[in-house]
Amino acid sequence: DQQVKQNSPSLSVQEGRISILNCDYTNSMFDYFLWYKKYPAEGPTFLISISSIKDKNEDGRFTVFLNKSAKHLSLHIVPSQPGDSAVYFCAAIETTGANSKLTFGKGITLSVRP
């Protein structure tokens, strides 16, 4: 049972436009959410996070929005750049759990066209 869902496997956008990457979750105990970016032949790297007590977190061109009632979060990249082309993983943590493990979605491949 996939607790973190990224239903679109890929997204292609024009350079300079907005990229919107979506993520849904089913476990209401998740209270911290993260986005990771992964280039080929490299490990995932942390991009941005948001606590469940917030609905928005912004860091430069990257903004994450959280809608707790809908169990939905999204990553906005504005403006998109060719260097943003990568696989993006949504992840969630149940911080009160013993493991505090990251539960990942399947990832979405973003392609930014010049």
Place this chain on the structure above:
Amino acid sequence: EAQVTQNPRYLITVTGKKLTVTCSQNMNHEYMSWYRQDPGLGLRQIYYSMNVEVTDKGDVPEGYKVSRKEKRNFPLILESPSPNQTSLYFCASRGTGLAETQYFGPGTRLLVL
């Protein structure tokens, strides 16, 4: 430079031949874990360790072993590899604070024939 290192980066082996993938971090992190990445399945946790001599199973532990004798090292052991363990493996570490993020190693691509 803060980093997580894994060795080897690429490995081809045959069914049943024991292998070990090493993982080391230089950030004095308590928490370390292993993930595997498979097409269409994302990243799934294999094992994790909260500290030295404290390890536990993740979501897909079958066929794997780990040990945590030192804080910086967390090797992944495949006693008798099988073709379904062909995958891309990532080691990760993080501190214990709430806002800590996981740092991932560069990955080990394993092919079991």
